[in-house]
Amino acid sequence: MLKMTSYFKVALFGGMVLVLSLNCDAADGAPLDSVDLKSIFIGVSAGFEYSKFRDFATSPLFYSGTPLYASLAYLESDARRESGFSLAYSVGNYSNTYNGQHSLSGVDEYALHYSELFILDGKSHSHLNVKVGGSLHGRAVYRNNEGLFNNSQGLDVMFNLSGSVKTTWIFNPRHRLSFLLNVVFLNTSYRNGFAYTSSSAPLNTDEFFADYEFKLFSGSYYSSAFEYTLSLNNANALQFSYMWNAYRINAHFENFEKASHTFTFSLLYNLK
Amino acid sequence: MKTYFIGILSISILCVSCENILFEEEQASKDPFVNLNYLWNQCDQKYPYFELKEVDWDSVRWQYEAQLFFGMSEDSLFNVMAAMLNELRDDHVNLVSSFATSFYGVEYSAQDNFDWRLIVDHYITPHYVLSGPFAHNFLANGEIGYVRLSSFQGTIDPSHLDYVLIRYRHTKGLILDLRENGGGAIANVFQILSRFVEKETTVYASRIKAGPGRNDYSEIQYAHVVPHDGIRYDREVVVLTDRGTYSSGSLFALAVKSIPNMTSVGDTTGGGLGLPNGGQLPNGWTYRFSITQTLSLTGDPSFENGVPSDSTVQFNWNATDRDEIIDAALLILD
Numbered sequence: 001m002l003k004m005t006s007y008f009k010v011a012l013f014g015g016m017v018l019v020l021s022l023n024c025d026a027a028d029g030a031p032l033d034s035v036d037l038k039s040i041f042i043g044v045s046a047g048f049e050y051s052k053f054r055d056f057a058t059s060p061l062f063y064s065g066t067p068l069y070a071s072l073a074y075l076e077s078d079a080r081r082e083s084g085f086s087l088a089y090s091v092g093n094y095s096n097t098y099n100g101q102h103s104l105s106g107v108d109e110y111a112l113h114y115s116e117l118f119i120l121d122g123k124s125h126s127h128l129n130v131k132v133g134g135s136l137h138g139r140a141v142y143r144n145n146e147g148l149f150n151n152s153q154g155l156d157v158m159f160n161l162s163g164s165v166k167t168t169w170i171f172n173p174r175h176r177l178s179f180l181l182n183v184v185f186l187n188t189s190y191r192n193g194f195a196y197t198s199s200s201a202p203l204n205t206d207e208f209f210a211d212y213e214f215k216l217f218s219g220s221y222y223s224s225a226f227e228y229t230l231s232l233n234n235a236n237a238l239q240f241s242y243m244w245n246a247y248r249i250n251a252h253f254e255n256f257e258k259a260s261h262t263f264t265f266s267l268l269y270n271l272k
Numbered sequence: 273m274k275t276y277f278i279g280i281l282s283i284s285i286l287c288v289s290c291e292n293i294l295f296e297e298e299q300a301s302k303d304p305f306v307n308l309n310y311l312w313n314q315c316d317q318k319y320p321y322f323e324l325k326e327v328d329w330d331s332v333r334w335q336y337e338a339q340l341f342f343g344m345s346e347d348s349l350f351n352v353m354a355a356m357l358n359e360l361r362d363d364h365v366n367l368v369s370s371f372a373t374s375f376y377g378v379e380y381s382a383q384d385n386f387d388w389r390l391i392v393d394h395y396i397t398p399h400y401v402l403s404g405p406f407a408h409n410f411l412a413n414g415e416i417g418y419v420r421l422s423s424f425q426g427t428i429d430p431s432h433l434d435y436v437l438i439r440y441r442h443t444k445g446l447i448l449d450l451r452e453n454g455g456g457a458i459a460n461v462f463q464i465l466s467r468f469v470e471k472e473t474t475v476y477a478s479r480i481k482a483g484p485g486r487n488d489y490s491e492i493q494y495a496h497v498v499p500h501d502g503i504r505y506d507r508e509v510v511v512l513t514d515r516g517t518y519s520s521g522s523l524f525a526l527a528v529k530s531i532p533n534m535t536s537v538g539d540t541t542g543g544g545l546g547l548p549n550g551g552q553l554p555n556g557w558t559y560r561f562s563i564t565q566t567l568s569l570t571g572d573p574s575f576e577n578g579v580p581s582d583s584t585v586q587f588n589w590n591a592t593d594r595d596e597i598i599d600a601a602l603l604i605l606d
Binding site for chain 2: 054056058059060061062096097098099100101102103147148149150151152193194195196197198199201202203204206211220222246247248253255257259
């Protein structure tokens, strides 16, 4: 019953934010085709996160930390279409201090994103560009917590397909602000089995993934991003971003939850 | 445009607050009832030896929950929960707080059968050789090799094993002393055993808890020792065990029963054949307990309670210059 209630809340939330995104009214403006030419960028980003996670397979407690973040992206965009591929990596220590106990967990997180967005004509004009589409997100979280004995190491992998909405306000040719929202509609995960540790050690087989399970429709994923982009005279650009994501892996015996707030600074090199 | 900003702002606020919708409620708690029941449930679903150890886990819960009360000290709660875990009679079961670590102490359930100083003074002399974790020397006028391994911790360097086996290659037999060896890395067990087999040998079986029910296990899988492609020892090996031989030490003793040129002498080992996991309680303490069953080749899990030696010999503490267990091994190898 508890799980059903959570699913309902999550589905309700997802539906609500998508409807809100699409129903915001666009103001009148100039024809869109005059606004933008096609650009191809390589983006290099660095920043930091504030994030927290909880892996019920090993602990009911939240661990939080401020890991470092870096990413590399390839972006193609014009007024009518936008696609992007990025690889991101974050690393840092997460901790929990409660009841006089201090626990530390090192976390490495690898992520890849691919998105294809297309213009929503009825909502866009020269100062406002609204695109919708889909995105693929892959994520692997490796953690190491020596205090958990033989469960000290854990790896969780998830892939999901999301519906995406991106709104860009074009203040002038040099300044623009974007808001991106992704809401999952298909989530898959690869996670430890019931006992978390596998029996590979007593069998001397050294198989880390021996008891891992692949599950379809196994969680939720939401992410959003604010991006302020400043175009430079040399056609390159600087970008300041705030990204938020939260996800939950379930359908396994015990769930995994993680949320991150990421602040980045990016250099966008124009290849055209 | 203004409406858009308001919409986006609303979505942003919703997004951040979404974490609370997406996530389950906060579960950190110092409540003694919450913590005892959390630990009891983890064991209830994952511990594999209730039946073998004839532990009525349901009645254990009532017995120890009755000792809890709101406002009890951390120390008192720790003692109650540690006592609950010790009902499992398993040294792979521990409760760890910032101020104490619980243990069962199976080695103290039998007499002591090991005295290193006696061995040095009357058998291997103070001029014994250290090769990594191995302490070793000749016995019986150079006809027998004695090798002491006090722990399976860390990673054994193959060059140390090479040196030991080359040094004793002309002996009639080898004594491998695993008394009071409390365990460590299981990979070391297989690395050593691989020097004593001439063909692939199946030594025991294992299965892991795969669901919350008492009989929810994975398929049984078998562990094999594969001969080392290098220096091996093909003569008789006598393994010395006692109640302090635990965990990986017990796995070694169980494997010895399947290897033709190996035999064991001494006391029954302490057991501890299950692989322990690890976890954390709502109050931040950590714990571990076994989540696998090790079975004999006939499917018997009872070696968890200790692996009996092939020849049972006890130390005689009245004879201060003799190690009766080494003497028995020398007789076997003579």
